[in-house]
Amino acid sequence: MLSYLIFALTIGGIYALLALSLNLVWGSAGMVNLGLAGFFGVGAYASAIATGAGAPVVFGWGVAALAGVAVGLLVTFATLRLRDDYLAIVTLGFAEMVRLVALNERWLTKGADGISGIAAPMKAELGTSGFNLFYLAIVSAIVLGVWWMLTRLDASPYGRTLKSIREDQELARFAGKPVLRFKYEAFALSAAIAALAGALYAHFQSYFSPDHIQPLITIYIFLGLTAGGVGRPAGAVAGGYAVLLFIEATRFAADVMPGLQAVQVAAFREILIGAALLIVLHLKPKGFLPETMPKAPKP
Amino acid sequence: MTGALLAVPAIGFSAIFAVLRYPSFAIAGWVTLGAFAGWIANTKLGLPSYALLPVAFLAAGLIGGLVEDRSLRLLRPAGALTVAIGSIGLNIVIENIIRFFAGNDLRGFNLPLLPDWRFAGIRVGPQQVENLVMAAAIMVAVFLFLKFSRFGRGMRAVADNPDLARLKGIDPKTISFVALFLGCGLAGVGGVLIGLDTSIDPLTGYRVLLSVFAAAVLGGLGSIPGAVAGALALGIAEELALLVAPPTYRTGVGFVAILLMLTFRPRGLLGERAL
Numbered sequence: 372m373l374s375y376l377i378f379a380l381t382i383g384g385i386y387a388l389l390a391l392s393l394n395l396v397w398g399s400a401g402m403v404n405l406g407l408a409g410f411f412g413v414g415a416y417a418s419a420i421a422t423g424a425g426a427p428v429v430f431g432w433g434v435a436a437l438a439g440v441a442v443g444l445l446v447t448f449a450t451l452r453l454r455d456d457y458l459a460i461v462t463l464g465f466a467e468m469v470r471l472v473a474l475n476e477r478w479l480t481k482g483a484d485g486i487s488g489i490a491a492p493m494k495a496e497l498g499t500s501g502f503n504l505f506y507l508a509i510v511s512a513i514v515l516g517v518w519w520m521l522t523r524l525d526a527s528p529y530g531r532t533l534k535s536i537r538e539d540q541e542l543a544r545f546a547g548k549p550v551l552r553f554k555y556e557a558f559a560l561s562a563a564i565a566a567l568a569g570a571l572y573a574h575f576q577s578y579f580s581p582d583h584i585q586p587l588i589t590i591y592i593f594l595g596l597t598a599g600g601v602g603r604p605a606g607a608v609a610g611g612y613a614v615l616l617f618i619e620a621t622r623f624a625a626d627v628m629p630g631l632q633a634v635q636v637a638a639f640r641e642i643l644i645g646a647a648l649l650i651v652l653h654l655k656p657k658g659f660l661p662e663t664m665p666k667a668p669k670p
Numbered sequence: 671m672t673g674a675l676l677a678v679p680a681i682g683f684s685a686i687f688a689v690l691r692y693p694s695f696a697i698a699g700w701v702t703l704g705a706f707a708g709w710i711a712n713t714k715l716g717l718p719s720y721a722l723l724p725v726a727f728l729a730a731g732l733i734g735g736l737v738e739d740r741s742l743r744l745l746r747p748a749g750a751l752t753v754a755i756g757s758i759g760l761n762i763v764i765e766n767i768i769r770f771f772a773g774n775d776l777r778g779f780n781l782p783l784l785p786d787w788r789f790a791g792i793r794v795g796p797q798q799v800e801n802l803v804m805a806a807a808i809m810v811a812v813f814l815f816l817k818f819s820r821f822g823r824g825m826r827a828v829a830d831n832p833d834l835a836r837l838k839g840i841d842p843k844t845i846s847f848v849a850l851f852l853g854c855g856l857a858g859v860g861g862v863l864i865g866l867d868t869s870i871d872p873l874t875g876y877r878v879l880l881s882v883f884a885a886a887v888l889g890g891l892g893s894i895p896g897a898v899a900g901a902l903a904l905g906i907a908e909e910l911a912l913l914v915a916p917p918t919y920r921t922g923v924g925f926v927a928i929l930l931m932l933t934f935r936p937r938g939l940l941g942e943r944a945l
Contacts, residue, residue, distance in 0.1 A: 403751055405758075449929050449932075449933065450932075452936070453932060453936070455749075455750060455751045456687075456692065456693045456750055456751070456754065456891070457887065457891070457932065457936075459693060459751065459754055460693060460883045460887060460928065461925075461928060461929065461932070463880070463883075464880055464883070464884075464924065464925035464928060465925070467880055467921060467922070467925065468922055468925050471918070471919055471921065471922050474918065475916065475918050475919060587762075590758060590759070590762065593755060593758070594759075597755075632773075634769065634773050634774055635769075635770050635773075637769075638766040638767070638769040638770040639766070639770060641762055641765075641766040641769075642762070642763050642766045642767060642770070644759075644762060645758075645759040645760065645761070645762030645763035645766065646759070646763055647759075648755070648756070648758070648759030648762075649741060649756055649759040649760060649763070652745055652748075652752060652755065652756050652759070653744060653745065656748060656752065
């Protein structure tokens with residue numbers, strides 16, 4: 372039970388990081404990213420390949436973040452001038468492209484077999500349970516760090532500019548803000564966080580394959596962030612952990628109903644997740660920790 | 671060839687976009703629903719292939735129209751993106767309800783086996799020709815509907831200028847439902863055409879979703895002739911891509927095509943402005 376809890380909290384932390392990433396690009400800068408799973412995959416593969424070539428794990432995480440930045444800049448460049456609906460379609464396609472490349476470029480990613488034996492830091496020294504606890508501490512510390520950083524960012528003039536771009540980019544441009552630069556930076560930073568989450572996941576599981584780049588992950592994070600509160604880092608963190616709690620709860624809900632086959636259980640759980648997204652959008656579109664807008668100072 | 675089959679769900683997607691202004695991800699679910707409705711009519715009731723199309727159209731159109739209208743209507747004031755995200759949730763629900771009852775197995779339609787025809791060394795399957803003819807007939811029917819029927823003209827009016835259409839006494843609620851009925855129904859027909867060509871499973875719709883998007887974007891989002899042109903262009907591009915890339919990258923062609931089109935001609939072949 373304890374090891375299950377530790378496992379769940381670690382994965383919850385990784386979801387929280389993904390939610391923070393989505394919150395930065397969607398909640399703050401107003402650019403939707405349905406390709407979150409793609410950036411997650413890029414980070415996982417980048418770190419797995421780098422450490423597989425002999426680099427230390429921390430270096431691998433750095434490589435993952437840099438790969439995220441590079442790919443994020445590329446995607447931004449390709450989509451910069453697009454309307455919301457186009458951005459949604461293109462980013463969804465991007466995640467599919469990452470999956471296709473991972474599946475087909477066997478020399479780099481080992482194809483459908485996936486990369487196994489990804490280095491787990493300190494696992495030999497700490498033993499399995501010690502490693503799990505140690506890894507939970509690392510992931511939680513990173514979540515806390517990224518959350519603190521993004522909260523500071525939100526409160527800074529930089530964060531306010533991002534939100535002004537979200538509200539009305541023409542107005543922001545009129546006020547002399549370099550809108551394009553802000554968009555590039557926000558998307559790249561967000562992609563780096565998602566890629567880091569992917570790297571953390573890959574080293575925790577010691578295995579990563581194209582099957583992990585599912586659109587379903589992106590949907591989990593949209594559910595978590597919407598329920599938590601779009602536009603507020605604390606909402607993203609809470610939403611990330613809450614969505615994991617919900618996913619695990621559906622596992623128990625499915626256990627209660629006897630006589631279902633494995634595929635029916637999986638289908639039932641996904642129905643609950645899709646329905647939850649619809650319900651949250653209807654009942655709590657601003658989330659449980661809604662964004663707080665400070666009043667404009669009196670002149 | 672694949673382009674012509676793809677054109678049918680792409681028209682459905684564009685019809686919904688033109689009137690309701692959001693990209694419906696749930697179209698994937700309606701493709702799958704139509705495919706399964708057709709499969710049941712074919713294998714359980716023994717209907718021949720051409721009779722499956724109206725079955726799939728009505729099943730996907732009625733269920734899809736009602737469900738998508740009811741479940742996403744209240745989200746519309748919050749903006750297109752919110753509705754689109756809601757449609758993603760809806761898509762997961764539909765796909766998994768089908769999976770719950772049908773499982774993940776591949777299913778084929780019960781079709782008569784016919785020998786291939788040969789023209790000057792090229793082999794052509796009679797079923798493929800029949801699919802192509804059916805796809806063409808559906809497209810003609812849709813154009814006639816949009817051009818001459820009351821609802822079709824109403825849809826075009828709302829797509830063109832919703833405020834003016836309302837001023838002229840066109841009820842936006844009715845037209846929204848008609849657009850969803852037509853869009854979801856065409857998606858369902860597309861599912862049958864794809865199923866007749868290959869086989870079906872709960873992911874049938876999701877697998878073509880990106881290609882449907884690509885076709886609609888290539889032709890210009892919201893333009894129905896554009897969706898046809900985009901689907902045909904995409905079908906040709908997918909075949910040509912085989913010359914330079916392995917067939918496993920086939921679904922990636924749509925993505926590359928979208929990016930190229932949006933970079934050089936963002937409004938698509940026949941469509942509106944994207945910026």
